[in-house]
Amino acid sequence: MxxxxxxxxxxxxxxxxxxxxxxxxxxxIDAGAYYGLEGPARTIWEILETPVIFLMxxxxxxAEYNVTPEKCGAxxxxxxxxxxxxxxxxxE
Amino acid sequence: xxxxxxxxxxEYTLWISMPGRLQMSLNAYCAYGLRIHSGxxxxxxxxxxxxxxxxDVVISLLPPVPPPLQALENGYYEVRPGLFRLSVPGVAQFxxxxxxxxxxxxxPDVPLERVRLFLLGSALGALLYQRGLFPLHGSAVxxxxxxxxxxxxxxxxxxxLAAEFHRKGYRLLSDDVCAVALGAQGLTIxxxxxxxxxxxxxxxxxxxxxxxxxxxxKYMVPMAEGYCPDPMPLxxxxxxxxxxxxxxxxxxxPAFELILGxxxxxxxxxxxxxxxxxxxxxxxxxxxxxxxxxAQKATLAAVTRRRNPEEIERFVGFLESAWAERFAVFSxxxxx
Numbered sequence: 010m011x012x013x014x015x016x017x018x019x020x021x022x023x024x025x026x027x028x029x030x031x032x033x034x035x036x037x038i039d040a041g042a043y044y045g046l047e048g049p050a051r052t053i054w055e056i057l058e059t060p061v062i063f064l065m066x067x068x069x070x071x072a073e074y075n076v077t078p079e080k081c082g083a084x085x086x087x088x089x090x091x092x093x094x095x096x097x098x099x100x101e
Numbered sequence: 102x103x104x105x106x107x108x109x110x111x112e113y114t115l116w117i118s119m120p121g122r123l124q125m126s127l128n129a130y131c132a133y134g135l136r137i138h139s140g141x142x143x144x145x146x147x148x149x150x151x152x153x154x155x156x157d158v159v160i161s162l163l164p165p166v167p168p169p170l171q172a173l174e175n176g177y178y179e180v181r182p183g184l185f186r187l188s189v190p191g192v193a194q195f196x197x198x199x200x201x202x203x204x205x206x207x208x209p210d211v212p213l214e215r216v217r218l219f220l221l222g223s224a225l226g227a228l229l230y231q232r233g234l235f236p237l238h239g240s241a242v243x244x245x246x247x248x249x250x251x252x253x254x255x256x257x258x259x260x261x262l263a264a265e266f267h268r269k270g271y272r273l274l275s276d277d278v279c280a281v282a283l284g285a286q287g288l289t290i291x292x293x294x295x296x297x298x299x300x301x302x303x304x305x306x307x308x309x310x311x312x313x314x315x316x317x318x319k320y321m322v323p324m325a326e327g328y329c330p331d332p333m334p335l336x337x338x339x340x341x342x343x344x345x346x347x348x349x350x351x352x353x354x355p356a357f358e359l360i361l362g363x364x365x366x367x368x369x370x371x372x373x374x375x376x377x378x379x380x381x382x383x384x385x386x387x388x389x390x391x392x393x394x395x396a397q398k399a400t401l402a403a404v405t406r407r408r409n410p411e412e413i414e415r416f417v418g419f420l421e422s423a424w425a426e427r428f429a430v431f432s433x434x435x436x437x
Contacts (some may be wrong), residue, residue, distance in 0.1 A: 025385055027366060027393030034363040036370065036389060038380075045363030 012063045012089055017101040019060035024097065026054075037096060044095065049074060050088065060101070063089075129156070132293040133229060133280045134332055141205065143217055147294065147330065158228065159202050160220070165209040170194045178223075180381030185227035192216060195224045200231035226278060227378045234291070235281040235391045236374040237338070241274035241290050242266040243329040246428035247336025248290045249420075250279050252372035257341040258413075265413045272329035278374045281335060281395060288398050289332035336428055337400040339420075340368055343408045352415055355406035357423045365396035368403075400427070 012018070025036045033051045035044040046054050049070065056069055067082050074081070092098040130137040130146035137146065139160035170188040173179040179186045185197040193207040193216045203224050207216050229236040239252035240263035251259045260276055267273050273294060280291040340360070360368055369392040370376070379385055406416060 025389035027389045027396075029363060029366060029393045029396050032363060034366045034389075034393060036366070038385065043363055043367040 012086060012100065014062070014064040016063045017060050018057060018063060018066060018089065019099045019101075020054070020057045021097060021099045035097065040096060042095070044097065053085075053088065057098070131330070132225070133234070134282065134291040135232075141213065141216065141220065143221065145217065145221055145294075147328065157201060161202070161204050162216075163204055163206045165211075166194065166206045168208055170208070175377075178378070180227075180378055182381075182383045183231060185224075185231065185378060185382075187219065187223055187227070189219050192219060195219065197224050197227045197231065200228055200233075203228065222277075223375060223378070226375045229278070229280050229374075230379050230382055230384065230388075233384065233387060235283075235369075235388060235395065237279045237281060237369070237372050238277070238374040239279055239338075239372060240276050241279045241292075243272045243274055243333050244336070244421075244424060245430045246424045247431050248274055248333035249336055249424070250281075250290065250338045251341055252338060252368075253341035257343060259341060261410075261413060262341070262416070265417050267327050269417060273327055274329050274333060281391075282332065283391060283394060284332075286332075286334065288335040288395060290335050291332050292329055294328055334431065335395070335399050336431075337402060337424075338369065338372075338395070340372070340401070340403045342403060342405045344405050352412065353407055355404055355416060355419055357419075358403045358405070360401040360403055365401045366392045368401060369395055 023038045025038060027034050029045075031047055031051075033046045033054055035046065035054075036042070037044075052070065052073060053066070056066060061069075063085070067078055067085060070076065070081050070085070071078050076084075089098060093100065128139045128142050129149040130139060130143060131149035132146050135157040136149055136154065137158045137160060138156040139146075140162040141160060170190065171186075171194060173186055173188050177188050177190070183199045185195075187195040187197075189195075191208065192211055193205055195206075196204040198204070203220065205216060205220060205224075207213070226236055237250055237252055239250050240259045241248055241250045242263060251262055253259055263273055263276050274290050274292040276294055278293060280293065282289050282291050344356075366389075370389070373379070373388070379388060404420070406412070
């Protein structure tokens with residue numbers, strides 16, 4: 010699965026979250042599964058609170074972390090695919 | 102013959118407050134830090150002696166209703182924001198409102214002991230959720246290091262361990278449901294002893310066929326000395342587990358391992374009391390945030406030991422050393 014530059018990304022509803030030290034903990038009510046997000050993953054989750062297009066997400070991460078847009082885009086593809094598989098991400 | 106007016110939802114109070122129709126004796130109790138006035142005598146609850154002030158919770162026993170009981174959304178229970186309903190075949194129907202009122206309609210001639218089984222378990226449990234507390238299914242004791250909670254699957258020895266601590270002179274805070282509250286003094290455990298073993302668990306999980314019998318096993322704890330009536334700061338939550346290793350004659354020290362990362366939140370939520378009573382209430386997000394807070398402020402540990410009932414005394418000693426090693430003793434000033 011490859012995300013296009015204009016794909017609109019957001020969190021799925023029906024997730025519970027809480028802050029724990031440096032981590033954001035998510036719980037999927039439907040699956041009863043738990044996830045811990047740290048560092049950039051946590052930043053991405055925070056950005057996804059309001060729907061954002063893929064390209065914009067890359068730009069915001071590049072502004073915050075010391076990473077090239079290419080590397081950031083590639084890593085993000087992988088991370089978002091994982092999130093989507095786990096049912097945490099909504100793509101429009 | 103049982104006469105019962107047709108009332109729209111939510112107007113029960115109007116009816117029960119009319120004089121002459123229903124005799125209500127007020128029994129004052131204190132549990133989970135709440136002042137409870139009950140129309141049903143509950144010898145299992147600590148008696149509240151001071152007269153002053155309005156009660157936090159009113160329990161009303163309404164006249165019996167003829168069977169069958171109302172069918173509810175999930176078979177025997179229904180949860181909405183601020184409203185919990187429970188229909189127990191052969192026993193009673195309960196209505197828990199806004200964290201401050203419990204209405205009970207028993208079936209004719211049902212032993213009140215059975216009614217109390219569900220009142221003190223399920224109905225009060227649902228009320229704790231309505232009040233925004235975090236009810237863990239487990240026992241709790243007061244120690245010099247703060248209050249300690251023991252949770253774990255059925256049969257892991259939560260109550261047995263509490264009983265052993267009690268025998269050694271520790272004061273109990275709870276033997277079945279530990280309500281954790283967030284207040285000005287941080288996280289505390291609100292004390293409550295039900296003094297009743299809730300064998301209703303099986304019913305709660307699978308539902309019971311009509312006419313089935315519930316067993317009520319009671320064990321008495323002398324309230325006055327053995328019970329801590331005040332909220333105590335929470336120090337640690339222990340998840341009790343048994344190892345698979347074979348029993349042998351020699352003592353084998355249990356493993357005391359800290360639970361880290363998001364597993365802390367997971368283990369707290371997994372040990373909530375009757376978590377299905379939370380769905381539909383609309384407060385899951387608050388509970389989740391509270392789990393995060395508890396995980397940050399309290400220590401969470403998995404304690405794994407062998408399945409050997411004779412080692413309970415040494416197990417208590419082991420926990421005392423583990424606590425002394427890790428925690429500072431609470432000074433009285435810090436408590437207030």
